[in-house]
Amino acid sequence: xxxxxxxxxxxxxxxxxxxxxxxxxxxxxxxxxxxxxxxxxxxxxxxxxxxxxxxxxxxxxxxxxxxxxxxxxxxxxxxxxxxxxxxxxxxxxxxxxxxxxxxxxxxxxxxxxxxxxxxxxxxxxxxxxxxxxxxxxxxxxxxxxxxxxxxxxxxxxxxxxxxxxxxxxxxxxxxxxxxxxxxxxxxxxxxxxxxxxxxxxxxxxxxxxxxxxxxxxxxxxxxxxxxxxxxxxxxxxxxxxxxxxxxxxxxxxxxxxxxxxxxxxxxxxxxxxxxxxxxxxxxxxxxxxxxxxxxxxxxxxxxxxxxxxxxxxxxxxxxxxxxxxxxxxxxxxxxxxxxxxxxxxxxxxxxxxxxxxxxx
Amino acid sequence: xxxxxxxxxxxxxxxxxxxxxxxxxxxxxxxxxxxxxxxxxxxxxxxxxxxxxxxxxxxxxxxxxxxxxxxxxxxxxxxxxxxxxxxxxxxxxxxxxxxxxxxxxxxxxxxxxxxxxxxxxxxxxxxxxxxxxxxxxxxxxxxxxxxxxxxxxxxxxxxxxxxxxxxxxxxxxxxxxxxxxxxxxxxxxxxxxxxxxxxxxxxxxxxxxxxxxxxxxxxxxxxxxxxxxxxxxxxxxxxxxxxxxxxxxxxxxxxxxxxxxxxxxxxxxxxxxxxxxxxxxxxxxxxxxxxxxxxxxxxxxxxxxxxxxxxxxxxxxxxxxxxxxxxxxxxxxxxxxxxxxxxxxxxxxxxxxxxxxxxx
Numbered sequence: 061x062x063x064x065x066x067x068x069x070x071x072x073x074x075x076x077x078x079x080x081x082x083x084x085x086x087x088x089x090x091x092x093x094x095x096x097x098x099x100x101x102x103x104x105x106x107x108x109x110x111x112x113x114x115x116x117x118x119x120x121x122x123x124x125x126x127x128x129x130x131x132x133x134x135x136x137x138x139x140x141x142x143x144x145x146x147x148x149x150x151x152x153x154x155x156x157x158x159x160x161x162x163x164x165x166x167x168x169x170x171x172x173x174x175x176x177x178x179x180x181x182x183x184x185x186x187x188x189x190x191x192x193x194x195x196x197x198x199x200x201x202x203x204x205x206x207x208x209x210x211x212x213x214x215x216x217x218x219x220x221x222x223x224x225x226x227x228x229x230x231x232x233x234x235x236x237x238x239x240x241x242x243x244x245x246x247x248x249x250x251x252x253x254x255x256x257x258x259x260x261x262x263x264x265x266x267x268x269x270x271x272x273x274x275x276x277x278x279x280x281x282x283x284x285x286x287x288x289x290x291x292x293x294x295x296x297x298x299x300x301x302x303x304x305x306x307x308x309x310x311x312x313x314x315x316x317x318x319x320x321x322x323x324x325x326x327x328x329x330x331x332x333x334x335x336x337x338x339x340x341x342x343x344x345x346x347x348x349x350x351x352x353x354x355x356x357x358x359x360x361x362x363x364x365x366x367x368x369x370x371x372x373x374x375x376x377x378x379x380x381x382x383x384x385x386x387x388x389x390x391x392x393x394x395x396x397x398x399x400x401x402x403x404x405x406x407x408x409x410x411x412x413x414x415x416x417x418x419x420x
Numbered sequence: 421x422x423x424x425x426x427x428x429x430x431x432x433x434x435x436x437x438x439x440x441x442x443x444x445x446x447x448x449x450x451x452x453x454x455x456x457x458x459x460x461x462x463x464x465x466x467x468x469x470x471x472x473x474x475x476x477x478x479x480x481x482x483x484x485x486x487x488x489x490x491x492x493x494x495x496x497x498x499x500x501x502x503x504x505x506x507x508x509x510x511x512x513x514x515x516x517x518x519x520x521x522x523x524x525x526x527x528x529x530x531x532x533x534x535x536x537x538x539x540x541x542x543x544x545x546x547x548x549x550x551x552x553x554x555x556x557x558x559x560x561x562x563x564x565x566x567x568x569x570x571x572x573x574x575x576x577x578x579x580x581x582x583x584x585x586x587x588x589x590x591x592x593x594x595x596x597x598x599x600x601x602x603x604x605x606x607x608x609x610x611x612x613x614x615x616x617x618x619x620x621x622x623x624x625x626x627x628x629x630x631x632x633x634x635x636x637x638x639x640x641x642x643x644x645x646x647x648x649x650x651x652x653x654x655x656x657x658x659x660x661x662x663x664x665x666x667x668x669x670x671x672x673x674x675x676x677x678x679x680x681x682x683x684x685x686x687x688x689x690x691x692x693x694x695x696x697x698x699x700x701x702x703x704x705x706x707x708x709x710x711x712x713x714x715x716x717x718x719x720x721x722x723x724x725x726x727x728x729x730x731x732x733x734x735x736x737x738x739x740x741x742x743x744x745x746x747x748x749x750x751x752x753x754x755x756x757x758x759x760x761x762x763x764x765x766x767x768x769x770x771x772x773x774x775x776x777x778x779x780x
Contacts, residue, residue: 088687239684245645267684274634274637277638285646296687359554364552371567
């Protein structure tokens with residue numbers, strides 16, 4: 061649907077990022093990485109929710125030592141998130157993680173940077189450079205009047221890229237996340253014009269779900285809608301499973317993935333006679349596991365109702381006391397309010413059985 | 421922050437739309453408009469939540485007759501939403517509503533269209549043309565291979581505009597809402613290049629809050645981030661107060677309104693020792709009524725913590741067992757986990773008292 065920026069393709073385990081590959085959804089474990097059982101359990105929950113790449117922090121030697129065993133017990137690619145300590149990065153590469161997230165600029169010593177790059181090359185794993193507004197290099201901040209700016213974030217990312225390119229390492233992904241949505245959008249616009257490395261998109265520290273879900277949807281959505289971004293992560297103070305569900309819905313809303321059921325339901329107004337909210341919530345609860353593309357419209361009145369119901373695979377257009385059930389644009393039934401949910405569920409089951417082919 | 425498209429300015433009661441006026445948040449009542457008490461009660465709730473313009477459906481004569489009394493009892497501008505019936509539109513104008521939402525193309529008879537326009541002129545009220553994917557003109561659909569397309573939606577809106585312009589009426593706002601986010605984005609991009617009337621932005625029938633909040637944030641956010649849009653409405657199958665809160669947060673996230681508190685909190689990971697989620701939720705619950713611009717960062721670890729905490733007005737950077745409280749970039753206190761919430765609340769209260777000026 062959208063024009064998408066052409067980026068270099070990299071591979072994180074079996075998952076491709078960039079170069080036109082489907083946009084993937086990532087998350088991060090919130091357990092102590094050294095607690096192997098808890099971390100593996102959380103990764104399995106994330107996998108089940110649709111997470112395609114998972115990242116774990118490696119803040120200490122115990123975490124670095126746990127990676128090999130975690131890797132054995134999970135099915136999706138694992139990214140080791142490392143700050144400052146280059147030996148953990150080398151340990152992670154040797155544990156055969158699928159990507160490192162480390163900023164060479166933070167390692168400092170050129171010999172140490174080279175050792176990390178050599179380990180990444182030896183095991184054929186990419187490196188993500190991840191610049192965050194909260195940890196922007198002090199020198200760059202000073203250059204930009206002491207403040208974090210989109211230009212400063214991009215400059216920092218490109219400085220890190222140069223350190224890797226100097227060592228002939230180009231298996232790179234980049235993220236530049238700020239807590240400010242406009243600053244993040246601006247930073248991604250700038251960097252997407254300056255290099256062709258695939259971009260990992262997110263709004264950092266978006267907050268508790270109540271706030272962070274909207275902030276992430278606005279920011280990540282706005283960037284993707286401009287054709288920028290190859291993989292996404294929603295950052296919420298909360299259960300990482302929710303990060304994955306929100307990430308997947310952002311992609312679905314932008315029609316960048318088409319899997320699963322889409323329920324359209326009207327906001328209701330003074331024209332509505334049926335309980336649209338209750339009907340929509342019941343149908344949503346009973347159909348949320350459907351992976352097949354299917355569009356269901358639940359509409360309250362005669363203004364937009366018949367039009368939307370007819371454009372959907374299955375539709376309900378409410379009227380006074382009765383409603384009409386539509387199947388691929390044709391009215392198939394007139395039902396009383398009490399029967400509406402069941403009639404919709406019957407039609408959905410029928411649609412799934414027949415693959416949408418009307419055969420009677 | 422963003423470059424914003426320059427549009428014509430119109431006035432809806434005391435609220436300006438377009439021409440660089442602040443982007444306003446609208447909602448719609450879900451009561452029977454003829455039930456004056458219920459409708460007024462809901463409008464008061466919406467006002468309290470920050471709704472700046474409210475719309476009510478006028479599907480019958482009782483609703484049209486109720487408008488005058490509703491108008492008397494409320495403080496924000498009222499929009500009458502009318503389909504097909506031109507006499508209700510005239511009754512609404514005579515009841516001194518602040519805007520009509522009606523598509524002249526649906527009225528048909530040129531004499532009747534003229535009567536509505538004359539009423540709007542006489543009372544100096546604008547008309548919003550509102551095209552929806554669910555009620556797109558059949559002839560236009562046929563022209564576009566029988567389907568609803570962004571081009572078809574724009575064509576329909578501009579056909580309606582022409583009907584008004586022919587009568588020398590240009591006090592117009594336009595909306596073009598589809599249930600598909602990419603189609604809605606495309607339609608707004610197209611129309612913003614074709615005319616200068618202010619644009620009312622929304623994603624129609626976004627669904628129950630769980631789904632519709634994200635869909636609205638993605639769609640409305642993506643459009644606003646491209647500089648398009650002068651007023652917004654979030655459409656949810658649910659309480660309209662939630663529509664307003666979500667709409668306001670979209671504007672806040674895009675820094676198009678700056679009022680109120682912003683809480684940044686990290687998503688937590690294997691590096692974190694303090695309970696960020698609990699602390700952030702407690703601080704959010706106790707500060708959500710703050711209208712003053714104030715940025716609070718609640719961060720779990722030493723990687724991004726000190727940087728974000730220092731960029732915020734008030735910050736907490738967690739460590740092992742203890743955390744540091746920051747005030748405008750300076751560390752002011754070291755606190756144990758049990759004292760963190762109270763210390764943050766104390767600093768917030770202090771900031772509000774002093775207007776952020778450090779005076780000790």
